Amino acid sequence: xxxxxxxxxxxxxxxxxxxxxxxxxxxxxxxxxxxxxxxxxxxxxxxxxxxxxxxxxxxxxxxxxxxxxxxxxxxxxxxxxxxxxxxxxxxxxxxxxxxxxxxxxxxxxxxxxxxxxxxxxxxxxxxxxxxxxxxxxxxxxxxxxxxxxxxxxxxxxxxxxxxxxxxxxxxxxxxxxxxxxxxxxxxxxxxxxxxxxxxxxxxxxxxxxxxxxxxxxxxxxxxxxxxxxxxxxxxxxxxxxxxxxxxxxxxxxxxxxxxxxxxxxxxxxxxxxxxxxxxxxxxxxxxxxxxxxxxxxxxxxxxxxxxxxxxxxxxxxxxxxxxxxxxxxxxxxxxxxxxxxxxxxxxxxxxxxxxxxxxxxxxxxxxxxxxxxxxxxxxxxxxxxxxxxxxxxxxxxxxxxxxxxxxxxxxxxxxxxxxxxxxxxxxxxxxxxxxxxxxxxxxxxxxxxxxxxxxxxxxxxxxxxxxxxxxxxxxxxxxxxxxxxxxxxxxxxxxxxxxxxxxxxxxxxxxxxxxxxxxxxxxxxxxxxxxxxxxxxxxxxxxxxxxxxxxxxxxxxxxxxxxxxxxxxx
Numbered sequence: 085x086x087x088x089x090x091x092x093x094x095x096x097x098x099x100x101x102x103x104x105x106x107x108x109x110x111x112x113x114x115x116x117x118x119x120x121x122x123x124x125x126x127x128x129x130x131x132x133x134x135x136x137x138x139x140x141x142x143x144x145x146x147x148x149x150x151x152x153x154x155x156x157x158x159x160x161x162x163x164x165x166x167x168x169x170x171x172x173x174x175x176x177x178x179x180x181x182x183x184x185x186x187x188x189x190x191x192x193x194x195x196x197x198x199x200x201x202x203x204x205x206x207x208x209x210x211x212x213x214x215x216x217x218x219x220x221x222x223x224x225x226x227x228x229x230x231x232x233x234x235x236x237x238x239x240x241x242x243x244x245x246x247x248x249x250x251x252x253x254x255x256x257x258x259x260x261x262x263x264x265x266x267x268x269x270x271x272x273x274x275x276x277x278x279x280x281x282x283x284x285x286x287x288x289x290x291x292x293x294x295x296x297x298x299x300x301x302x303x304x305x306x307x308x309x310x311x312x313x314x315x316x317x318x319x320x321x322x323x324x325x326x327x328x329x330x331x332x333x334x335x336x337x338x339x340x341x342x343x344x345x346x347x348x349x350x351x352x353x354x355x356x357x358x359x360x361x362x363x364x365x366x367x368x369x370x371x372x373x374x375x376x377x378x379x380x381x382x383x384x385x386x387x388x389x390x391x392x393x394x395x396x397x398x399x400x401x402x403x404x405x406x407x408x409x410x411x412x413x414x415x416x417x418x419x420x421x422x423x424x425x426x427x428x429x430x431x432x433x434x435x436x437x438x439x440x441x442x443x444x445x446x447x448x449x450x451x452x453x454x455x456x457x458x459x460x461x462x463x464x465x466x467x468x469x470x471x472x473x474x475x476x477x478x479x480x481x482x483x484x485x486x487x488x489x490x491x492x493x494x495x496x497x498x499x500x501x502x503x504x505x506x507x508x509x510x511x512x513x514x515x516x517x518x519x520x521x522x523x524x525x526x527x528x529x530x531x532x533x534x535x536x537x538x539x540x541x542x543x544x545x546x547x548x549x550x551x552x553x554x555x556x557x558x559x560x561x562x563x564x565x566x567x568x569x570x571x572x573x574x575x576x577x578x579x580x581x582x583x584x585x586x587x588x589x590x591x592x593x594x595x596x597x598x599x600x601x602x603x604x605x606x607x608x609x610x611x612x613x614x615x616x617x618x619x620x621x622x623x624x625x626x627x628x629x630x631x632x633x634x635x636x637x638x639x640x641x642x643x644x645x646x647x648x649x650x651x652x653x654x
Contacts (some may be wrong), residue, residue, distance in 0.1 A: 131366070132382040133293045139366040140289040141282060150281040157271040164267040167260040170209035177202040201225050212261065214254050220244045220471065225446070239446040241470045245439045253428040262424040273410050280406035283605035289365050290597045296358040297381040298590040302583060303351040309579035310344040312554075313572070317341050320568055333568050340572045344579075387453040387540045387589050390596065394530045401526045401603045402519060411515050418511060422504045429488035429497040438483040443473030529602045533595035539588040543581070549582035550574070 131139070152417060178201060206220035221245070227237045232631075319339040323329035359379050367374055400406065446463035473479060557574045560566035598607055 092372060127376055128378045128380055130380045130382050130623070131293075133290055135291050135382075136293045136362065136366050137286050140285055143368040144365055145369070146283050147281055150327045151278055153274040153277060154271065157267065157274040161264070161267045161271055164260070164264040167263070168210055168212050170207055173204070173206045173208075175204040177204075210260060214256075214258050214261075215247065215249045217245070217247045219246075224281075235444070235446040235448050237446045238444070239465075239470050241443045241467075241474060243441040243474050246436065247438075248434055248436040251433040252433060253427060253432045255427075257283070257420075257424050257427050259424070262420060265420045266417050269413050269420070273413045276406045276409045276413065280410075283406065283601050287597050287601040287605075287607070289362070291594055292358065292362040292365055293381060293383075294590050294593050295599075296355065296362050296379060297384050298586055299351065299354040299358045300381065301384060301586050303348065303355060305579055305582045305586065306344065306347045306351045308582075309575060310348055312575045313337070313341045313344045314577075316568060316575070317570060328564075329568075336568060338570070347579075387537075387592055389537055390533065392530050392533060392599070394527055395604060397530055397599065398523050398526050401522055404604055405522055406605045408515070408519060408522060411511075411518060415508070415511055415515065418504070418508050422501070422508060425497055425504055429495060429501055431488060433489075434487045436483075436485045436487065438485075439445075440481045441474045441477060442479040442481075443470035444479075445470040445473075462491055481563040492596040525601050525607065526599075529595070529598050531600050533592070536588060536592040536595045540585070540592050543588040547578070547581040547585045550578040554578050 202222070202224035204220065204222050206218060208216070208218035210216045221241070222244075223239075223241045225237055225239050229236075249255075317334070317340075320329060320333050320337045324331050324334055362379055363374065363377070365378070371377075445467060446465045448465060449461060554571075554574045554577075557566055559573050561568065561571050601607060
């Protein structure tokens with residue numbers, strides 16, 4: 085009856101754990117299913133599986149590093165957009181020039197020009213639609229000894245405006261717009277990578293948590309098996325004392341006890357190894373008791389049969405899989421590069437418009453008759469009069485031009501365009517191949533879940549039969565119709581059956597986690613932190629996938645999944 089009572093207690097424990105884990109699995113991912121119970125002492129931390137996931141998302145160093153990627157890409161976007169920022173330029177010049185006379189019209193054997201103050205202020209900007217403009221304002225004050233000069237000192241001021249609009253090449257897209265669009269695609273890919281890292285981390289933590297829970301449950305099974313062996317040893321010694329059993333049976337019972345003590349020691353070591361694995365995932369290494377705190381799982385591996393619609397899971401994976409999303413974003417980036425290269429193959433036709441204003445002032449000499457005529461008076465025009473000439477449009481000048489440039493023969497851009505289109509088709513084919521691999525992996529994972537679900541049911545029946553067999557064999561041994569060897573063998577079979585059931589339940593929980601993860605991220609992925617950018621110029625700049633424009637998708641498909649799930653084969 086003692087064995088039957090233990091069996092019923094184990095069944096009750098598994099049933100309660102099933103209800104607890106089922107409730108935890110219905111909670112939102114990354115959210116705690118409840119508050120952890122206060123630790124029994126300062127070195128024990130009791131965690132539920134959802135709390136472990138939440139702590140890992142907060143504390144894991146790999147995930148922290150991966151979260152910097154979107155911030156780096158934000159700066160890359162800002163760097164690309166900086167091409168549209170206006171540029172302000174200011175120059176102040178003071179100069180003096182002594183010039184020898186080269187003609188009788190030079191006004192003497194030599195003359196000196198003293199440019200006391202010359203300033204230039206300008207602003208120029210490339211606009212987001214391909215146009216560009218510049219505005220410049222110049223002022224100067226100079227004196228000269230040239231006899232023919234009508235002003236000394238002379239004050240000048242000019243205002244120049246320039247506007248240029250490409251009509252074919254660089255009209256719809258240019259290198260600046262290409263780089264902005266590519267950096268934005270890289271930003272989207274970085275967001276998807278963070279989502280993938282979160283899904284991978286959640287799966288890793290859950291599996292590590294179930295490993296620890298299994299190790300603790302397995303220790304209990306080994307301890308129960310050791311207690312059975314110790315009880316058999318006590319019974320054997322009692323029978324030897326009364327003379328109903330030969331003394332050699334004590335040796336066999338003691339050997340069995342020693343073997344099961346070894347199993348207990350190994351199970352304890354497995355708990356410590358599983359604790360270290362989970363600890364490294366969920367706790368901050370900077371905490372003072374990082375290596376000394378003990379982790380006590382609040383949930384046990386539980387079994388709750390699940391109905392799986394393979395078609396629905398496949399559709400979900402094709403829509404949500406982060407590696408597919410990255411590949412599609414990379415294709416979009418390559419398409420942007422193809423648009424740019426196609427545009428660069430067009431003739432370079434640009435219209436330009438220039439408009440200028442000028443004003444002149446200073447001390448003007450009034451001359452009499454003759455050449456060059458004697459100076460008979462002076463007239464002063466101040467700087468205000470010079471500015472008045474500008475604002476009243478007194479001396480305008482303008483120019484409208486059309487510039488055309490096109491290489492003769494086959495250009496390098498045409499060759500680049502042909503290559504980019506071919507590589508884009510290759511990337512599309514690779515994406516379809518990757519989608520096929522995703523469907524295969526999802527179907528394999530769903531099939532593994534159903535297989536493990538059946539395993540739980542069969543191993544549970546095997547364990548129940550092993551318990552009944554041990555109870556019967558002990559009754560036979562008590563009646564003298566069985567031997568201690570057979571009893572020990574049946575005890576080992578019961579311990580193995582209990583471990584098989586625990587393993588099946590653990591593998592089933594792993595399959596549930598894998599089926600949820602495989603719809604979001606590849607099961608073979610690892611935590612990554614990609615910060616690649618493409619801020620080059622011209623046709624040789626890299627696309628969001630790390631290849632040349634229109635190149636094959638490489639950077640976004642690093643998580644391609646080819647192998648089948650191994651959730652139940654560890």
